[in-house]
Ligand code: HEM
């Protein structure tokens with residue numbers, strides 16, 4: 001039947017740049033997609049927490065201790081402070097500052113690693129094991145979910161940082177740094193409601 | 206102008222896969238990946254259909270002892286889980302994978318390797334469920350496995366774990382696919398294809414992808430919680446320790462209800478494409494259709510509680526969800542009105558793809574009516590867990606999704622293979638399937654009203670259900686025969702069908718501009734779009750732009766709302782890493798059925814595989830770290 005349709009060339013795209021940054025970049029949208037998915041995961045886990053809380057007669061259930069405030073407070077403060085270097089790296093990526101993104105990403109890898117220390121103590125000071133009761137389970141669920149995100153982004157930062165030192169850095173790599181930095185901000189923002197739920201919801205009741 | 210042969214040759218060299226097995230394992234060509242998805246899912250549809258026939262055989266006479274209750278439980282669990290998680294959703298994703306880049310005049314998906322990863326992981330889910338079945342660890346608690354029945358106390362062994370982990374596989378695959386489809390549609394449209402000029406098909410796929418992103422995390426979360434209850438003794442669902450079994454139902458149906466629309470919304474995309482082409486006119490009410498799909502997408506998230514009317518929720522809750530469930534009939538009705546208006550006012554012809562659309566409309570309306578009936582909490586209390594529900598769910602799933610899918614299959618088959626399917630056998634298959642289906646499933650409404658419960662392996666003789674059950678079985682057998690005719694037609698036409706040429710139907714959208722089957726690079730130039738139906742320009746040459754590289758893999762990235770060209774993006778080539786990564790993830794998923802240590806330990810090979818995946822192919826740094834200057 002019909003052959004392929006003919007074309008009339010009306011212009012060229014050859015003068016377009018070969019990269020972009022921010023929301024103009026394709027990968028930026030992929031990153032947003034995964035944030036939507038994981039953010040939904042956090043919202044639903046938080047909903048599960050609230051649901052169990054409303055079903056229980058006391059929260060935490062009688063006999064369960066309140067989760068410790070010290071290490072979680074240190075972790076939260078550290079996480080919030082880490083946003084300062086993180087936003088600085090973001091600025092360097094946008095300004096295409098090579099030394100800035102190299103050393104900034106390396107610094108972020110070290111900072112994330114350091115945060116594992118208070119996070120470890122935080123688990124230890126929850127005061128109850130996950131298998132004690134549903135309260136214990138859901139608290140652990142929230143904390144594990146968030147920790148997985150910290151670990152993932154830390155791994156990503158380490159690998160990205162190494163490649164920034166070993167390989168040439170072009171526009172696409174600056175865009176990668178930008179995405180990685182946005183993702184860290186996402187991990188920080190997700191923590192705040194989770195922190196309030198785990199540590200302050202039981203105290204508010 | 207015809208593109209220069211040397212240009213096409215160069216494009217082909219850039220985009221074709223390595224030959225042989227290595228090419229098979231490393232391909233990132235969206236068409237090959239989609240074809241794999243489709244073939245696998247159709248095979249599974251056949252297997253699950255055989256299970257269904259087996260169940261119908263068992264139910265054809267009362268007090269039949271051919272199947273044991275346990276075998277019957279396994280059969281409907283495997284049938285339902287396969288049909289929903291391994292057939293319907295993946296088929297819809299696969300259609301998006303295959304068609305979206307072609308309809309955009311783009312060379313590949315936004316994230317080619319993620320596409321390959323998605324398929325391999327889906328395939329891992331297929332193997333998990335069916336290999337487990339082969340070694341007799343078949344899930345046996347239905348397609349939603351409620352605790353406490355599925356909890357550690359009542360379901361020792363690994364049947365429930367297999368079900369839960371199969372879900373994890375397929376949902377990760379579906380999520381990866383959705384991000385890919387959404388990013389492609391939002392960022393890779395050709396110049397001129399503003400949001401207002403985007404075909405309904407692309408809207409449908411975009412909205413279904415976004416719905417997937419918001420709903421599937423719920424089922425991943427809840428099945429992970431179930432596995433944790435079973436493996437490390439968390440207490441989420443154990444009432445004795447402050448847990449709550451209804452929490453499972455809420456989370457499951459927060460996903461489960463949108464799931465039905467994740468299957469249905471892409472089907473509305475197929476219907477829109479087919480109706481437009483065969484009515485030979487622009488869809489009547491394009492923006493009404495788009496708004497209807499958007500509102501179905503939004504409403505679908507407010508309805509999950511209607512699956513739980515029997516739980517005993519507060520009265521007001523039931524009333525609210527009754528009303529909300531009925532509200533969804535409004536956009537669905539508007540869509541049907543727009544399609545019928547298009548058909549009625551166009552110069553319409555009715556080859557097989559269009560017949561499927563008629564079959565869809567008729568069947569879906571019946572399914573919708575029984576849906577409105579069960580949406581009423583009062584009536585649902587009577588009907589839930591009876592055959593009325595079995596009838597309803599098959600009417601909406603088969604009528605609302607599988608019929609449009611068959612129509613889509615016939616419609617795009619020539620594009621994919623370069624050959625036409627036989628019209629005569631296509632009509633035979635259509636009559637057998639639609640006739641057999643209605644004969645087989647309509648009586649189930651009556652059986653339900655007479656009180657026959659679902660999920661029973663047999664029934665006593667004096668209930669008076671024999672006759673209707675026999676009709677149901679006969680109808681099912683006819684429908685399955687029709688399915689075999691359909692498959693035989695597709696197979697024979699692959700080798701013997703009449704050559705179709707690029708555009709046998711006079712289609713309205715860009716996939717018809719390129720050769721059939723499309724070459725590895727899809728289309729030689731970037732088309733420029735001036736209307737909703739770019740192919741209908743009176744046969745004149747298509748306006749197009751050159752300048753996207755032909756000697757390296759490159760795609761055009763444009764802006765989200767008005768599709769302004771922004772930049773040229775490198776596109777990933779063939780790679781073994783998606784397969785390696787999928788294997789690493791599969792190993793972790795399977796091992797985590799047995800030990801929680803699988804998660805931290807299994808993360809290491811996954812990390813290694815991802816590092817290989819993203820390994821830079823740019824040159825090594827020339828300036829040392831320390832003297833790096835800004
Ligand atoms: C000719 C084709 C088909 C036949 C004869 C058939 C037959 C059956 C039968 C006999 C049952 C068990 C009912 C019970 O005992 O409760 C069932 C359940 C089910 N079927 Fe089908 N079916 C067919 C196709 C499909 C398709 C295409 C889908 C989905 C797209 C589907 C989805 C389901 C689901 C979700 C269940 C419920 C399983 C459960 O109770 O957990 N079926 N079907």
Ligand SMILES: [Cu+2]
Pocket residue numbers: 461462465508509511512
């Ligand atoms: Cu529903």
